[in-house]
Amino acid sequence: MLNTLTTSLVETNARERAFSILDIGYEILGPFDRFESPHLTAQNIVPQYDDGMIIVKGTLDEKQAVVISIEGSFQGGGIGEVSGAKLAGTLEKILAECKNGQLIYPIIIYDTGGVRLQEANYGLLSIAEISSAIVELRNYVPVIGIIPGKIGSFGGMSLTAGLCSALIMTREGRLGMNGPEVVEQEAGIRELDAKNKQLIWQMIGGAIRTDIGFADFIVEDDVPNFRQAIKDIWNGKVECKHRVKKYNEFLALFKSLDIVEKIQPHRATDILKTLGNVADKSLFQPHTTVDSRGRSWFNALTNNATSISEIPSVLVAEGELQGKRARFITVVPNPDNKYYRARNGEVGLLEGWALAKYISEVIEEDKSVAGKRLIVPIVDVPSQAFGYHEELFGIYLACSAAVNAYATARIAGHPIVAVLVGNAISGAFLAHGMQANRLIALNDEGVNVHVMSKKSAALITQRTIEELDEFSKDVPSMAYDIQSFHKLGALYQLIDGVNATKPNKEDIIQVIESVHDAYEDIVAKGSTSLANRLHSEIAISSGRQASIKVREMIDEQWK
Structure with missing residues (x-):
């Protein structure tokens, strides 16, 4: 029963x-x-007519x-195709209205564990589109x-929270x-002992996130408090901190940090x-060169150029691709x-902030240049880093910063062509590649x-690996292989006949031609959004039909 003196947000439904x-x-x-998810019934999961995403205008x-x-009570607040399209499509509609001079203010209430694993790659695509809309809407x-509360914001959705202009949290x-x-x-x-609830709240709870500046308000759980905080942000009483743009400061801090012993939460604050x-001393970081697909293709596409990056696990080089100026970037072990x-090869604290730095540099350097530089992310990332200090x-904020930089570059007119040469997994792929x-x-x-x-x-x-593999036969978005991902319609091109691990001269030429073809298509179409992933033949015929229909229905009901 609700407290009669307050109106709880935590204890109510979405x-x-x-x-x-x-x-x-x-x-x-x-x-x-x-309008429910078309992918759950086949997995013996009862769908919900609103798919766990509520839009109120x-x-x-x-x-x-x-x-x-x-x-949060439906599938842990997971983002699938329909729920993701409802969130992304709504933000895109608000963006269109704002561009036409009709300002509409978006408020996102998070209660989500991230991507809905039963729909997997649909969630990844949706979160990339949500992120892109937030970056431009700001x-x-x-x-x-x-x-x-009660779930919070985790997974890929934590990246979208990191992109918000301001965050309001409870304890x-x-x-x-x-x-x-x-x-x-x-x-x-x-x-990390997941059962140590006190430690978990000390690490990632609303109090510490606000105390260290990752959130802007901590409020007691009463609706008037949330409404007042929103008004204070709108009226400029609270300055938006633009955390994701502070890549130099965060890089300097994390380069200097000593983590030989676990740092306790109070010390982290x-x-x-x-x-x-923190002075950026740019000290030499010892590293051992390890072969990886990302490194092999970076060397191949840059003609063995020396990396200009200060972070050994992030390779960055300037070059040309068929006469076009280009910046190549990859993450390596x-x-x-x-x-x-x-x-x-995971994307961690250093890697996320370094990606943000070296993409943001391109934006700043080309600010007054008509022909914006081509950016080529070479993708071979097994995941984000799973760790206590992370x-x-x-x-999440380090990866948000990388997403912000890539999306900002694309929106500013930089053609971005991501080349998937190895693994493209989870938040690492969202941070490095998915905004292309x-x-x-x-x-x-591989x-x-x-x-x-x-x-x-x-x-x-709560399934076996064998059960997951079996369900993926009927739901391609759950599968890991690139052929299944291709069925969703997001790939511009799937390149056959190339040696992925040890490319020869012909392989390299073929990939360069594919990148150049994609570049020419970007320039010809002129769009700086991710809408092409919904307009491909595969997306229209089968891969993203629900995503497209959701957006049509939002448009019909908007007024």
Whole structure:
């Protein structure tokens, strides 16, 4: 029973939350439209008519606003094709209105574990589109995120929270990239004991996230408090911190950090409060060169250019591709990385902030240049880093910063062609590759796309690996292989007949021609959005039909 003196946001469902924030509003694409996920019944899962995503359009304090609220009690608030399209499509519609001079203020209420594993790669595609919309929308209106509890914001959705103009949390809220159970599964109980609830809240709870500046408000759980915080952000009483743009400060801090022993949460708070006051000494970092697909293709496409990056696990080089200026960038293993959970090519704290730095440099350097530089992310990332220090110090924000840089570059007119040469897994792929105008991939068994390792996916869904493999036969988005990902319609080209591990001269020429073809297509089409992934023949005929229909229905019901 609710406290009669307060109106709780934590204890209410997503629909009640959305309506309680606004003065008045109506629901778009609600349960009576009976539009459910087409991918759950085949897996013996009962779908829900609103697919766990609530959209309410109305007013607050005489401003036009839309609240998008995620229902944590349905599939853990997971993002699938329909729910993801509802969130992305709504933000895209608000963006279109803002561009036409009609300002509408978005508010996202998070209660989500990230991608819905039963739909896997549909969730990845949706989160990339959500992220892109947030980055562009921030140029017109503040994008406000609320994390009240009980689940919090995790997985790929934590990256979208990191992109918000401002975040409001309660003490019950949690914000992190990898759930504690997944960190324990991947790294062991010595790395993080998921049952130590007090430690978990000290690491990623609303109090510490606000204290260290990762969130802007901590409020007591009463609806008027949330409404007032929103108004204060709108009215400029709270300055938006633009955390994802502080790549130089965060890089300096994490390069200097000593993590030989575990840093306790109270100490982490003190450390993060020194942000911007740490001298960047740019000391040489020891590293051992390890062969990887990312390194091989970086060398191949740059003609063995020397990396200009200060971070050994992020290779960056300037070059040309058929006469076009280009920046090439990839993430590679570094067995000597002091962040030991990021030694095998994972995107960790250093890698995320370094990606943000070297993409942001291109934007700044080409600000006044008509022909924007081509950016070529070479993708071979097994995952983000699963570790104690990574969660404590906000790996989600490091990955958000990389997403922000790539999306900003694309929106500014930089053609981005990502080349998938190896693994493209989870938040690492969202941070490095998924914001590209075009995705091309080698048709090779070593090229895989997914949201999580099979071991962890089985843990979260309470299934066996064999069961997951069986379901993926009917639901291609659950599969890991690149051929299944191609069926979703997001790839511009799947390249056959190339040696992915040891490319010869002909292989290199073939990939260069594919990148150039994608570049020419970007220039010819002129679009700086990710909409091409919905307009491909495969997407229209089968791969993204529900995503397309959701957007059509939002448009029909908007007014």
